[in-house]
Amino acid sequence: MNGNSPDFPARLRAAGLRPTRQRVALARLLFESGHRHVTAEGLHVEVKATRMPVSLATVYNALNQFRDAGLLREVVVAPGRSYFDTNIGHHHHFFIEPDGELHDFPSDKVTIAGLPTPPKGTRLSRVDVIVRVRR
Amino acid sequence: MNGNSPDFPARLRAAGLRPTRQRVALARLLFESGHRHVTAEGLHVEVKATRMPVSLATVYNALNQFRDAGLLREVVVAPGRSYFDTNIGHHHHFFIEPDGELHDFPSDKVTIAGLPTPPKGTRLSRVDVIVRVRR
DNA sequence: GCAGTATTTAGAATTGTTCTAAACTTCTTG
């Protein structure tokens, strides 16, 4: 109904990943409600609160595999910690500096004009806009 | 002549920092030629090649102090490593993904229109544009 | 079910960075 089929085993298989109990549990937390920005530690705390605890190494493995499979994207906004973003469509971010909170905003109303051409021998891969704000 | 007075002791004093031998050596490497993007490790290797080796802890201390004093800005583009940028004016970056190289481009020809207003209770602090490119 | 392969896990290891506390420098003041 919302385009997000809740059949997580099938979605994982489609991404070339075996639907293990751990990956299904993590996928549920990540994808069953709206878009999210999580850190590995944060997701680990969440999944531990579940009937199916998962090791921190597995959380890191799964996040990296989901990212490599295109199910997540990685966002780097602060030194020392990676965020993983369940929103893989085009969009940009507000970053609230003191708390480390990330908020999406759609990129379709944002126009970026006048970007120079990429340096010789390189191809554009992605344009990230991070709007840093303070309280 | 170029606005970059080479009197590093004076520049450091003006920033509220004692012009120690180590800080002067680092300031020379950072500011005596054009704009640079350095990592702590990279700058440490450079300064060690000098007659005046400096401990890695001091390189970190100095980079953080220079940043806090407004002499440098910190750029976060890749997980696990901070870059320090001697260009403190308005500008944006190309990030060459496989090698981790950063290149400036001026922001005055770049127009960003249609940015949403910051979330309630926050004030805009800075807008970073990172153009990620691949070889 | 079994074999074969992928995955999970605890714990060790690695990496980037910060902390600690003792030694050393720089600055101030007389």
Add this chain to the structure above:
DNA sequence: CAAGAAGTTTAGAACAATTCTAAATACTGC
């Protein structure tokens, strides 16, 4: 310029985030 006070440097330990290792366990296709 001699102290003394305050700030800085340093080696090494500590820390935080992440990855690695290798042994145990779980999936998969037959």
